[in-house]
Amino acid sequence: MKAETKFDEVYEQLNSIRENELSFNEVDTVRFVKSQIQKMKGNLSEIEKASQDKRWEEMLANFFQLLEKINVIN
Helix, strand or coil, rough: HHHHHHHHHEEEEEECCCHHCCCCCHHHHHHHHHHHHHHHHHHHHHHHHHHHEEEEEEEHHHHHHHHHHHHHHH
């Protein structure tokens, strides 16, 4: 899935940031965004599984969770 690849790219870019050059708040922000990206990847995979199994309510629930995480980061 193209979106998972993009999340992987962003996660790798965040991993390349040297935390010792950041302030305490910036380090916390980077860690928070990294954890949210991992959760979003999980939501994407659950959306895909639910759509294949035609479990529409579960698919929508995961979609809304994904949107919530995206909004929190923004």
